[in-house]
Amino acid sequence: MDLILSYIGFSQSIFAIILILTKRPIKIASVILCVLLLVFALTFGFDILQNYDIVPTRRWFLSLGLRMMCAPLIYLYTKYITKDFSKFNPSDYLHILPSLSLILVFFILKLQPENNLISAELFYDKYKWLRMIYGWIFISLIVYYVVAALRIVIRFKKQIKDNYSFNSYKISLDWLLVMIVLFVFLILLIIISSVLYEQGKINTNVFIFRHILELFNVYALSIWGFHQKQLISGDVTDSDSESGVDIEESSSGKYVKSGLKSEDAKNYVENLVKYMEESGVWKDSELSIAKLASQTSISKHQLSEVLNEYLGKNFYVFVNEYRVEYAKQLLMKKEYGNWSIIAIAYECGFNSKTAFNIFFKKHTQQTPSEFRRLVMSSSPEKVM
Structure with missing residues (x-):
């Protein structure tokens, strides 16, 4: 043996x-x-x-x-x-x-x-x-x-x-x-x-x-x-060090050694929001901050700083808010009335019904099913 x-x-x-x-x-x-x-x-x-x-x-x-x-x-x-x-x-x-x-x-x-x-x-x-x-x-x-x-x-x-x-x-x-x-x-x-x-x-x-x-x-x-796929962390990578990025996050969550100026941060926010709205990149169910950084030409660490320090939210919340807003639009449209909740979740970029329900309720105080029933019952003739 x-x-x-x-x-x-x-x-x-x-x-x-x-x-x-x-x-x-x-x-x-x-x-x-x-x-x-x-x-x-x-x-x-x-x-x-x-x-x-x-x-x-x-x-x-x-x-x-x-x-x-x-x-x-x-x-x-x-x-x-x-x-x-x-x-x-x-x-x-x-x-x-x-x-x-x-x-x-x-x-x-x-x-x-x-x-x-x-x-x-x-x-x-x-x-x-x-x-x-x-x-x-x-x-x-x-x-x-x-x-x-x-x-x-x-x-x-x-x-x-x-x-x-x-x-x-x-x-x-x-x-x-x-x-x-x-x-x-x-x-x-x-x-x-x-x-x-x-x-x-x-x-x-x-x-x-x-x-x-x-x-x-x-x-x-x-x-x-x-x-197992290759992962990314919030630490400074080799490429960031070589490019001169000097960002260090303190225990309080603040970026204490950032060279990012307020004016640059404002431009990054504008470009980021514009890209998110026009590209629909949030539909990618495996979107990561590294992937978004490469697409927007913003350093991963600068992107993280912009989100946390200037928008007050982490990457997960930032992306899933776009997904939920799009889901609300689909749930209000008559042509999507026969779509299941899971189908709408996948269409919006969520990778599971559970994640969709949890974040949707946290964002709207309603589950997707409750939101749909409320919309349909309140003004069915106005459903888009």
């Missing part, structure tokens, strides 16, 4: 890597996700090789070295999926140094003359102190990177309505929160089972449960990771 799980895990990891790399364009976050899946593939692969005595049972340096990469990779994936960097930051390679240092130290020790002829078991027992040191480093890395990844996700979720005009699982990152929690459970299982196994309190059957959880992680990363 254990060997079968290892084969399935290895095959699924490699298959998912190939599948994700076929997506175009290839984003940095996708590459990081593939590296994470490769780590799982190698872990399963070593278990397979161990079954055939190709690698020794005592291979803690490889197993721990690989697992030490997981938390930094999850953090880096979270960082790069929530912000569309144009290139990988070279300093981010430093995050995998602890893992590489363990493998390097092992080979240095193994090449020492006194260690050439000793068995893997004796070598394992001889350097228990080293395992203890890297064990604590491993736990510290887990805590640090899990907290860092959670902070990024939580911060991003708070910014969703400043960047998107719709709600969807594709932008919520709820699956990533689940994955981080599952990863923590996996690490706890690995640590506890390893300690108990060393003490002789459990047998190798416990590793089947570890492989099951690892396999679940692989499938979850494969499915959700493949469908």
